[in-house]
Amino acid sequence: MFTASRNNNGGNGPRDNVPVPTIRLEGEDINEEDDKETPKSPFTPPTKKSIANTLFPAPNSIQRSLGERRKVVLKPGHSPLDWGALNRKTPKHILRGVPANTPPPQIIKISKDELKKHKVQHDCWTCINGKVFNITPYIDFHPGGVEEIMKCAGRDGTALFYKYHSWVNVDRMLENCMVGILGN
Numbered sequence: 732m733f734t735a736s737r738n739n740n741g742g743n744g745p746r747d748n749v750p751v752p753t754i755r756l757e758g759e760d761i762n763e764e765d766d767k768e769t770p771k772s773p774f775t776p777p778t779k780k781s782i783a784n785t786l787f788p789a790p791n792s793i794q795r796s797l798g799e800r801r802k803v804v805l806k807p808g809h810s811p812l813d814w815g816a817l818n819r820k821t822p823k824h825i826l827r828g829v830p831a832n833t834p835p836p837q838i839i840k841i842s843k844d845e846l847k848k849h850k851v852q853h854d855c856w857t858c859i860n861g862k863v864f865n866i867t868p869y870i871d872f873h874p875g876g877v878e879e880i881m882k883c884a885g886r887d888g889t890a891l892f893y894k895y896h897s898w899v900n901v902d903r904m905l906e907n908c909m910v911g912i913l914g915n
């Protein structure tokens with residue numbers, strides 16, 4: 732007799748305890764073995780509580796340990812994807828906020844006094860892990876809101892940054908906004 736069965740393991744062999752449906756073609760012989768009642772599913776249906784406990788972020792993640800997520804509504808055109816697009820089409824010196832012929836950020840030293848001068852929304856720098864970034868163009872794109880990101884304006888924001896989101900890749904996100912390296 733022909734039975735078409737398919738495991739739910741991507742076709743790589745049967746999985747333990749998982750019922751496999753049997754499809755019978757019309758007019759074919761019935762084998763008693765096949766006629767047994769389908770075993771009960773080993774899965775219990777999810778409840779609201781179990782869904783809340785299993786969705787992203789994972790229950791034991793850093794995100795959860797911070798309590799309620801505090802994302803804000805961003806202005807239209809300010810999603811993370813829009814930030815990516817802006818980075819692709821904007822010349823780097825504009826994102827860095829420096830003249831076009833400025834040497835690469837890796838060889839520019841910035842003093843703490845200079846960093847302090849850039850602490851307003853239209854001219855805002857911060858330092859994370861020793862790298863100074865011009866965050867002026869990013870402020871409106873920050874998923875945590877303007878008020879939060881402005882707490883690191885004109886100063887070293889490393890501790891605050893890691894307190895809220897150690898998982899965010901700041902070097903990648905702000906790579907085109909890097910002004911220089913923090914000196915003394």
Ligand code: HEM
Nearest residue numbers: 800801802874875879880882883888891892895899901904
């Ligand atoms: C300058 C560098 C910063 C960058 C590039 C940055 C980037 C981000 C990104 C990408 C997210 C979304 C995270 C996610 O969805 O998983 C986020 C959320 C957030 N950020 Fe920042 N951030 C910066 C600085 C800060 C600072 C200084 C603070 C606080 C004083 C802060 C507070 C927050 C908060 C509260 C959220 C929402 C967290 C959540 O989703 O639960 N951020 N930030």
